[in-house]
Amino acid sequence: xxxxxPIRQPLILGNKSYAQITDEIxxxxxxxANKMWYLVFTIAALCALWGLGLIAYTFGxxxxxxxxxxxxxxxxxITNFVWWVGIGHAGTLISAILxxxxxxxxxxxxxxxxxMTIFAVICAxxxxxxxxxxxxxxxxxFPVPNQFGSLWVNFNSPLLWDLFAISTYFSVSLGFWYVGxxxxxxxxxxxxxxPFMKRIYKIxxxxxxxxxxxxxxxxxxxxxxxxLSTPLVLSVHTIVSFDxxxxxxxxxxxxxxxxxxxxxxxxxxxxxxxTLLIIMRKVLNLEEYITVxxxxxxxxxxxxxxxxxxxxxxxxxxxxxxxxxxYEHYAFLNRATGPYAWAxxxxxxxxxxxPQLFWFRGIRRSLxxxxxxxxxxxxxxxFERFVIIVTSxxxxxxxxxxxxxxxxxxxxGIFVGTLGIFFTLFLLFARTFPVIAIAETKSILKSSGDxxxxxxxxxxxRIGEEAEAH
Amino acid sequence: xxxxxxxxxxxDPDECLHAAEALVKGGVKIREVYSPFPIHGIDPVLGLSKxxxxxxxxxxxxxxxxxxxxxxxxxxxxxxPMDIGGKPSFSxxxxxxxxxxxxxxxxxxxxxxxxxxxxxxxxxxxPGIQPMNPEPRSTNDLFVMEIVLQDNPKQExxxxxxxxxxxxxxxxxxxxxxxxx
Numbered sequence: 335x336x337x338x339x340p341i342r343q344p345l346i347l348g349n350k351s352y353a354q355i356t357d358e359i360x361x362x363x364x365x366x367a368n369k370m371w372y373l374v375f376t377i378a379a380l381c382a383l384w385g386l387g388l389i390a391y392t393f394g395x396x397x398x399x400x401x402x403x404x405x406x407x408x409x410x411x412i413t414n415f416v417w418w419v420g421i422g423h424a425g426t427l428i429s430a431i432l433x434x435x436x437x438x439x440x441x442x443x444x445x446x447x448x449x450m451t452i453f454a455v456i457c458a459x460x461x462x463x464x465x466x467x468x469x470x471x472x473x474x475x476f477p478v479p480n481q482f483g484s485l486w487v488n489f490n491s492p493l494l495w496d497l498f499a500i501s502t503y504f505s506v507s508l509g510f511w512y513v514g515x516x517x518x519x520x521x522x523x524x525x526x527x528x529p530f531m532k533r534i535y536k537i538x539x540x541x542x543x544x545x546x547x548x549x550x551x552x553x554x555x556x557x558x559x560x561x562l563s564t565p566l567v568l569s570v571h572t573i574v575s576f577d578x579x580x581x582x583x584x585x586x587x588x589x590x591x592x593x594x595x596x597x598x599x600x601x602x603x604x605x606x607x608x609t610l611l612i613i614m615r616k617v618l619n620l621e622e623y624i625t626v627x628x629x630x631x632x633x634x635x636x637x638x639x640x641x642x643x644x645x646x647x648x649x650x651x652x653x654x655x656x657x658x659x660x661y662e663h664y665a666f667l668n669r670a671t672g673p674y675a676w677a678x679x680x681x682x683x684x685x686x687x688x689p690q691l692f693w694f695r696g697i698r699r700s701l702x703x704x705x706x707x708x709x710x711x712x713x714x715x716x717f718e719r720f721v722i723i724v725t726s727x728x729x730x731x732x733x734x735x736x737x738x739x740x741x742x743x744x745x746x747g748i749f750v751g752t753l754g755i756f757f758t759l760f761l762l763f764a765r766t767f768p769v770i771a772i773a774e775t776k777s778i779l780k781s782s783g784d785x786x787x788x789x790x791x792x793x794x795x796r797i798g799e800e801a802e803a804h
Numbered sequence: 805x806x807x808x809x810x811x812x813x814x815x816d817p818d819e820c821l822h823a824a825e826a827l828v829k830g831g832v833k834i835r836e837v838y839s840p841f842p843i844h845g846i847d848p849v850l851g852l853s854k855x856x857x858x859x860x861x862x863x864x865x866x867x868x869x870x871x872x873x874x875x876x877x878x879x880x881x882x883x884x885p886m887d888i889g890g891k892p893s894f895s896x897x898x899x900x901x902x903x904x905x906x907x908x909x910x911x912x913x914x915x916x917x918x919x920x921x922x923x924x925x926x927x928x929x930x931p932g933i934q935p936m937n938p939e940p941r942s943t944n945d946l947f948v949m950e951i952v953l954q955d956n957p958k959q960e961x962x963x964x965x966x967x968x969x970x971x972x973x974x975x976x977x978x979x980x981x982x983x984x985x
Contacts, residue, residue: 352815352840352945477879486879488886490893495905502909506916513920516929517943521840524940540924541933544943546850548927549842554855555923559916562861566912573905773841780817 338781340791345439345778347622349785352776359770360522362618364531367765370617378757385751388744389464397467399744406727406739411461413719414749416574417602418458418756419500420595420715423567424603425451426507429514430563433556438782439631441774442623445518446614447607448511449767453759454606455504457752462497464748492576499573503566510559516542517552518768571599578722584665585726588653594646598715601639601685604632605711612705614764623770626699633698636711640689643718647686661731669725673738677721684714807981809835810961811938812949812968817843820947823971824849832964833955835981838942857926861919868914872907936983946974952981 346355367375392399402409425447432440466472474480475497477487487494519539526532542548575591608629615624654662669678688710697703729736763769780786814820821843824834828849837846847854877896880886885893893899924930942948949968953961965976 356840356944477875484883486884488888489876489880489906490888490891490899490902492905495909498906498909502913506912509916509920513923517841520935520937521943523935524937524943536935537931539935540929540931541935542929542943543935543937544838544840545937546837546839546843546846547852547855548929549839550847550852551855551857551923551927553842554857555919558858558861558919562912562916565908569905569908576905777841 337790338787340787340794342782343625343627344784344787345442345625345627345782346775347625347784349788350622350779350783352779355776355779356521356525356772358619359623359768359772359775360525362764363522363766363768364526371761371765375758375761378754378761381750381754382758383751383754385748385754388747388751389460392464392744392748393467393469397465399742401740401742401745403737403739405730405735405737406724408727409720409724409739410741410745410749411465412577413716413723414752415458415461416595416719416723417716418454418461418752419574420571420599420602420719421606421712422451422454422458422503422507422603423571423596423599424607425449425454426503426510426563426567427600427603428607429510430560430567433560434564437631438778439628441771441778442620442625442628443607443611443632443770444774445511445514445767445771446611446763446769447603448507448514449760449763449769450603450607450610451507452504452511453756453763454603455500455507456759457756459500459504460752460755492573492580495573496577499570503570506559506563506566510556510563513552513555513559514771514774515767516540517544518772520544521772522768568596571596583726583730584659584661585654585669585722588650590646590649590653594643594650597639597642597646598685598718601636601643601689602712602715604636604639605708605715608632608636608704608708609712610760612701612708614769618764618769620770623775626701629701629704630698633692633704633707636708637689637692637698640685640692640711644686647682664729665726668729669721672725672729674721674725674728677717678725681714681717681721684710685718688714808953808961809938809979809981810951810953810965810968811977811979812951812965812973813939813941813975813977814947814949814972815945815974816972817841817947819972820949821846821849823968823973824949826971827951827967830967832951832959834949835952835955836950838937838939838948838950840943840945840947843947857919857923860922861915864918864922865911865915867918868911869907871914872910873903875910876903876906938979938982949973950979950981 350358400410425444428440428447429444432444463469463472466475475487475494516539519535520542523532523535523539526535572592572595575595578586579588579591581587611624612629615621651666654666657663669675688707691697691703691707697707724739728739812823814823817839820837820839824837824846827834834850837843837850873896876899880893881896881899887893896903937943937948938950939946939948951964953959956964968976
């Protein structure tokens with residue numbers, strides 16, 4: 335048995351037994367949803383339907399229903415794409431990077447964070463798909479033999495790299511998530527009385543029995559998948575940033591983009607995890623598993639990545655000045671003082687200034703403070719992508735084609751629709767899946783559970799007293 | 805023909821591990837231990853060797869990398885070389901920098917899915933498969949040790965049960981082996 339220092343805060347509060355952990359995590363699946371759940375679910379599902387309707391409208395009428403024009407050919411949709419992909423990154427960071435670093439606090443939050451990753455990537459992947467306009471030929475994205483003889487996709491293009499990055503990221507995250515879910519589905523299966531439920535969970539648990547060899551393989555597979563996902567998650571946002579960085583547009587053509595985008599992605603992803611978990615722990619009565627200590631750890635990551643993002647903003651400005659290129663000079667001057675200055679300053683205040691409040695312990699450990707700041711961060715990160723994309727495009731090398739970009743109601747509606755899809759999927763997840771990794775949580779009960787920690791502490795105090803007596 | 809088994813149920817993973825060590829030292833052969841989460845250190849006691857699944861992942865990754873490079877070379881260099889912006893695709897070596905991202909992604913893709921597939925296949929995991937844990941609580945809060953009497957002809961069933969209870973088992977029950985190996 336692993337002994338943890340008594341000074342470390344317990345990760346599972348209350349004097350829990352293994353059976354209690356199962357009961358408390360599985361209860362939301364077996365019980366009935368309350369009115370609040372149905373209300374929120376209805377709103378989310380209506381938003382999702384609204385968004386899907388507008389996507390259908392876009393397909394039927396054409397991309398002209400969006401606010402794009404010949405100067406700004408890429409704005410709202412790619413902003414949403416980058417924003418959603420970025421949000422997804424926290425899930426992989428929690429489940430993969432924190433696994434490699436043996437951070438036990440990940441165990442209470444990794445399941446829902448990974449679910450968030452998958453749903454966010456689904457929302458993200460919709461945008462490039464619908465921007466092609468002619469969705470019926472979307473398979474041209476892929477290197478498939480086609481009617482043009484042997485014309486293939488261009489592997490020198492960052493946009494194609496992005497396709498491979500997002501597809502790999504989505505499918506590997508899904509696999510990683512499911513591998514972890516199988517033993518927990520088996521736990522749900524073995525306690526069902528209703529035949530229908532038992533049958534469903536028997537199918538999804540793939541016949542898991544928890545033999546020693548399967549656990550041995552399970553742990554190895556989790557470790558290797560974490561090792562594969564870690565460079566994968568870093569590569570995904572790196573490649574997303576290449577979409578911009580490899581072009582010759584002022585404000586985009588910078589080598590700082592990959593680390594800056596990755597830090598921003600983790601920053602916004604953790605903020606979204608915090609937003610979701612603060613609500614989820616309350617609604618599903620999981621406050622003893624997802625504790626204030628967990629939120630504080632996440633807030634520490636938010637303040638670090640937020641500061642990295644802040645340094646990146648300032649570095650960009652300094653390098654633009656130092657480059658001596660007049661176009662670069664103007665791109666950044668235009669960002670901070672041009673017609674989109676309001677967006678730039680929203681970005682600066684939400685991403686750089688407000689997260690610094692997390693240096694105060696009181697704010698870091700306050701639920702209301704964390705919740706509000708997590709929303710502020712996500713607004714800020716959305717504006718970051720908007721600022722980078724739109725301000726660099728709307729005033730290009732040719733002043734005669736300078737213009738402004740304004741979203742149409744269809745643009746806004748599709749974005750609201752993806753929020754609806756995301757929350758619909760997350761709410762369904764919260765009702766049907768074990769939202770906390772049951773097996774993993776049990777495995778740390780004896781080292782990090784409150785009751786056990788107290789017992790070990792008493793034991794050591796006794797040993798100390800005996801030693802003194804001798 | 806059914807095989808008679810003894811199921812020893814423990815409530816604590818460490819007690820289960822210590823009991824397994826004591827039994828194995830006394831010459832008892834344990835067929836299986838079912839647990840709600842991994843009991844670290846029990847694999848060598850039961851005589852299980854280290855899993856080779858990570859080696860398999862390495863080879864899947866190698867296959868993915870080769871496949872990716874072969875695909876990009878064939879499509880962009882061999883079959884239909886494009887000259888975009890005065891930058892033609894001459895050979896795999898000169899184009900390699902642009903091929904790195906996709907090569908990396910496909911390496912990860914094949915390595916991860918190949919390993920997951922191997923894991924499912926070797927561990928017999930698939931939708932519809934009958935679970936074989938003899939005690940439903942073994943996925944909840946019990947650590948269940950399965951001892952097949954045929955494996956231990958020298959042991960006497962009652963003595964074995966008493967020994968298990970002394971080693972901390974909550975209870976011992978008689979059962980039959982649910983699967984054939």
